[in-house]
Amino acid sequence: xxxxxxxxxxxxxRFGGRIACRDVSFDxxxxxxxxxxxxxxxxxxxxxxxxxxxxxxxxxxxxxxxRSAGSVDVHRLSEARRRLLARTEWGFVNQDAREGLRMGVxxxxxxxxxxxxxxxxxxxxxxxxxxxxxxxxxxxxxxxxDRPTTYSGGMRQRLQIARNLVSNPRLVFMDExxxxxxxxxxxxxxxxxxxxxxxxHLSVVLVTHDLGVARLLTHRLMVMQGGTVVEQGLTDQVLxxxxxxxxxxxxxxxxxx
Amino acid sequence: MTSSQPALRVSGLAxxxxxxxxxxxxxxxxxxxxxxVSPGECLALVGPSGAGKSTLLRSLYGNYxxxxxxxxxxxxxxxxxLVGAEPRTVLDVRHRTMGFVSQFLRVIPRVSAVDVVAxxxxxxxxxPAEARQRAEFLLAMLGIPARLxxxxxxxxxxxxxxxxxxxxxxxxxxxxxxxDEPTASLDAANRDGVVELICQRRDAxxxxxxxxxxxxxxxxxATRVHEVxxxxxxxPASLAGVSP
Numbered sequence: 049x050x051x052x053x054x055x056x057x058x059x060x061x062r063f064g065g066r067i068a069c070r071d072v073s074f075d076x077x078x079x080x081x082x083x084x085x086x087x088x089x090x091x092x093x094x095x096x097x098x099x100x101x102x103x104x105x106x107x108x109x110x111x112x113x114x115r116s117a118g119s120v121d122v123h124r125l126s127e128a129r130r131r132l133l134a135r136t137e138w139g140f141v142n143q144d145a146r147e148g149l150r151m152g153v154x155x156x157x158x159x160x161x162x163x164x165x166x167x168x169x170x171x172x173x174x175x176x177x178x179x180x181x182x183x184x185x186x187x188x189x190x191x192x193x194d195r196p197t198t199y200s201g202g203m204r205q206r207l208q209i210a211r212n213l214v215s216n217p218r219l220v221f222m223d224e225x226x227x228x229x230x231x232x233x234x235x236x237x238x239x240x241x242x243x244x245x246x247x248x249h250l251s252v253v254l255v256t257h258d259l260g261v262a263r264l265l266t267h268r269l270m271v272m273q274g275g276t277v278v279e280q281g282l283t284d285q286v287l288x289x290x291x292x293x294x295x296x297x298x299x300x301x302x303x304x305x
Numbered sequence: 306m307t308s309s310q311p312a313l314r315v316s317g318l319a320x321x322x323x324x325x326x327x328x329x330x331x332x333x334x335x336x337x338x339x340x341x342v343s344p345g346e347c348l349a350l351v352g353p354s355g356a357g358k359s360t361l362l363r364s365l366y367g368n369y370x371x372x373x374x375x376x377x378x379x380x381x382x383x384x385x386x387l388v389g390a391e392p393r394t395v396l397d398v399r400h401r402t403m404g405f406v407s408q409f410l411r412v413i414p415r416v417s418a419v420d421v422v423a424x425x426x427x428x429x430x431x432x433p434a435e436a437r438q439r440a441e442f443l444l445a446m447l448g449i450p451a452r453l454x455x456x457x458x459x460x461x462x463x464x465x466x467x468x469x470x471x472x473x474x475x476x477x478x479x480x481x482x483x484x485d486e487p488t489a490s491l492d493a494a495n496r497d498g499v500v501e502l503i504c505q506r507r508d509a510x511x512x513x514x515x516x517x518x519x520x521x522x523x524x525x526x527a528t529r530v531h532e533v534x535x536x537x538x539x540x541p542a543s544l545a546g547v548s549p
Contacts, residue, residue: 077393235414242413246428264413268392282367282392289369293325300326 051113053078053219053251054099059108061094068094069275072108078218081245081252083266083283085259085298091275092255093223099253100140100221101130115218135165139212139220143227145204148211149196155182155207156192162215181210185240202233206240213244220245222254226261238264259302263287271295310379311341312481312512313365313403318374318388320357320364333536334360338374340514340531344480347503347513349527356535358516362483365514366405367395378402378481400429404479406487410470412459419444419454422472429477436476443472446502448495463490471499475506482506484515488522500525 052075059072069091076082084092097103099110101122110122115137122130134140142148149158159178160168168174179189185206187199196204205225212220225241226234242265245252256262262269263283270280271292279292290296320335334357342348350358363369365376367387376387380402387395399405404425413421422440427433444454447468453461458469467490474482487503488496496519503526507513514531517523523530 080393239413239415263411267396281370282395284368285370288363289322291323291370296325 051119052076053080053113054253055109055111056099057109057111059095059098059105059110061091061098061103061105067091067275069098069272072270072277074270074277074280076219076251076253078251079249080268081250081254081266083262083269084253084255084272085257085262085269086272087257087298090272092257092272094275095272096221096223096253096255100138101125101134102140112219135162136215137218139215139217141205141208141212141220141222141225143224145196145201145208148208149204151195151197154193154195155187155199158196158207158211159214162211166215177214181214182207184244185210186236200233201229202237205229205233205237209237209240209244213248213250216248217250219251219253222252224256224258225254226258227256234261241265259287259298271298311343312379313342313514314375314377314384315340315365316375318361318364318376319372320360320369321372335364335371336536338533342481342512342514344510344512345507346528347507347515347526349523349530350514350516350533351523351530352533353535356533358533359485361533362405362485362514362516366399366403366483368405402479403481403483404474404477405483406471406474406485408467408486408489410458410466410473412457412466414457414459416457417455418449418458418461418469421458421469422476425473426476439476440472443476444469447472447498464492464495467491468495468499471502475502478506478509478511480511482511482513482515484513484517486516486518488517488519496522 054076057073060070061068072095084095086092094103098105104123112120112122114120114133125133140148156175156178159181160174163174163177179192182189182192187203187206196207199207226237229237238261254266266283268281269283269286270277271286271294273294279286279290279295286295287299290299316339318335318338321331321333324330324332338361340348350361352358360369364371371388374388377384378387378398380398385394385398387398419437419440422444423436426436426439441454449465449468458466461469471487488499491499500522503513507526517526
């Protein structure tokens, strides 16, 4: 617990003249779930992509404490090493499962591919683990050989989660993992994610615009407005005692049920 | 055991709410609050409605952000300062040392009552089967019928939800307990069960701070009373808007 798993210092990114995010700094500790909230266009997803090495920031550094090579500067790694890291120690759950899955191959192959990337070669074992993970994300094992094109939206999202977690990552980035799904499907995925994050002691950076999702899944929150972090702290404290005008407005805008 | 030393020490605590939607209107609630609670003590917060009892309790838990002063918690034979602490410090104190019973259960979709109760214990690494057993014991003790244990508490009555909440907060033997109206919506029989549980914890050495509107409950559990005085300037009724 003495070293943060991920550290961002002064991270910023512009697209032309427009600032997407500016001067973002934080430490993520092992086992922590950090939520990034804010309205559309506040820079959440750009920040997430900078943290995960998918976008190169204009300024600042992102440092990751890797299992294999100690402390690494994410944006100074070679493309090959960064890809290796992303396959072996990280996961990335996209809002649109089609971007995170290979739609042309079976569900079992989607999960198995990640295992092969970390060195698994035994077909029976790979298939066994894939079947096990189908069960853990509550997909009927009978569907193992079906392609995700035949799956519903909720099933695809659960398959994407299985594909990401099968290789035993330490850090998972999630971009609106329940966005665009029916409320009942959403509840199931949230419950599943809660259990997995806790059981596997994962560290997570989660982007969401849904404060209910943030309350349920995260320990800490960063609130972004116009590319800047305007407030951060414990999730329940930020939501129950918001300090910044923008956070107060966000919290006050939740529709009561 | 150094039972003479306080488990929780508060000094000069200040808290106000600033409502930006109303031109930055500032509502002072707590000013220079000081108190100390030792193991085996139960301190009852008393004072008129709106005096800031709940605000004080929530500030102690770090749910509300204190403006100034000090909240120190005894953990691993050291004092840990909570005012201005990093989130992970507060989470660690909540995880191991300080429990909070709120008036309302925050329901988690699809999770059964028994798992809701067992979760804090499981998270501390207790074997799931053992955590479940302890959860069932507490639910039974608090009078939740066994046929409800496997159901998510979303559809339970207010009193049942509150008892699930109490069981969840008391399943871990926290050295410090904060109780916000733990018997508010309970009938007499269920109230007695909760009172008994609180007294057990107190006598086992927990340091407790609580709000108990029911005089009989207060007399049964409290060893001391701490008066919370209303802030000097009048508190507008609109306070409810910032502290849901």
